[in-house]
Amino acid sequence: MSYIQRGTRTFKRVNLALFAGGFSTFAILWGTQPLLPDFAQEFHISPAVSSLSLSSTTIALSISLLIAGSLSEVFGRKSIMTIALFTSSILSILTAFTPNFHLLILSRILQGIALAGLPAVAMAYLGEEIEGKSLGMAMGLYISGNSIGGMAGRIISGILTDYFSWHVALIGVGIISLLASFVFWLILPKSTHFTPQKLAIKKLAFSLFSQFKEPGLIYLFIIGFLLMGSFVSLYNYIGFELIKPPYSLSQTLVGFIFIVYLVGTFSSTWMGMLADQHGKKKILQLSLVILLVGACITLNTHLWIKILGIAIFTYGFFAGHSIASGWVGKAATHDKAQAASLYLFFYYAGSSIGGTASGTMYSQFGWHGVVYMIAILAIVSIGISIRLGIMANRKIKLSTIKGLKHSS
Secondary structure (H helix, E strand, O other): OOOEOOOOHHHHHHHHHHHHHHHHHHHHHHOOHHHHHHHHHHOOOOHHHHOHHHHHHHHHHHHHHHHHHHHHHHHOHHHHHHHHHHHHHHHHHHHOOOOOHHHHHHHHHHHHHHHOOOHHHHHHHHHHHEOHHHHHHHHHHHHHHHHHHHHHHHHHHHHHHHHOOHHHHHHHHHHHHHHHHHHHHHHOOOOOOOOOOOOOHHHHHHHHHHHHHOHHHHHHHHHHHHHHHHHHHHHHHHHHHHHOOOOOOOHHHHHHHHHHHHHHHHHHHHHHHHHHHHOHHHHHHHHHHHHHHHHHHOOOOOHHHHHHHHHHHHHHHHHHHHHHHHHHHHHOOOOHHHHHHHHHHHHHHHHHHHHHHHHHHHHHHHHHHHHHHHHHHHHHHHHHHHHHHHHHHHHHHHHHHHHHHHHO
8 A cells, every 4th residue: 555645635634624623622622711700710729729620621631642542543543533533522512511510520530531542642643554755734733723723722612701601611622622523533534454353451551662662762751741841831811911910901802812722733734844954953942942932022012012922932833743643653663653642642741731830930930930941941952952953863873873784
């Protein structure tokens, strides 16, 4: 069976389906983020506690990814992703009817478990079905669906909350996600390069932990952790910053701030293509520097300059995530869905830990505390990416030397 190439009809179907799947998943996941101030007010809790409505979902998601990735090695890629999308969409609608914060957290945990079926499996699907020269663009398009879903979820929930309530907002996001799930189910082609394994728990566990023997993968896992810790730190608390003086913006206007996600849609695809052409390590390092610069710009008190900083930060984040996630599929030597699930485990663990830790920083030091934390995480990421680049160069040299010896 040949691999799917860029420009073909099948390539377009794959990308449209995974765009819809990513849209649904991340609209549900991030749709509660602009609602944190409303949760804090209605349930009489602090900003850090209200962030648990998001952190609880991402930590449940990160743990469940390890299981979902392994199950897809047995039951197939499309079936696991389809079940995940429909289940999470229905749960999103049901969550709207929770009467207290404790049940809200429980509902969000269940959503996190259900959502796990798409992200790691989608990365493995692309790694298996798309030819190498087209993978960067395909992964970028998939990530762009994630970014638009996250943006749409935030904007829709912000508007519906302003005009109705957060309950109506969650119902609206759930219905839209359900429609996207039908699109995914109808048009995604079945896997042609997937070979199912028998359900052997010991074997699956052994292969999962054997991924840590590859140092390059470990560095990518850490970069994913730090990237997402930075990202959720900024977006969790920018709403708190903008609804209070001197800005005093409404929930609708704060929701529209997330339209800068369109920058991430462009950057994930464009920088993914540049990574295919100029090498992953260079473009990854550039992306991390852009993220750091954008975060620092948000310290400016002028609203439009602050928004510009958010846009630059978002550009760097989605570019970095697109490149790092695509790199995982190539760095893994076996069980690519498990490698992808491990990357996303660290990625969403970074969201849970970073989102709560930055809430403490925000309570103690205000917006400056959040940006200082992001700057530290970004600088560490840049250092690790440099180390990853050195390791990649060594591997290329060693493989070249081995090739020359073999040919002689």
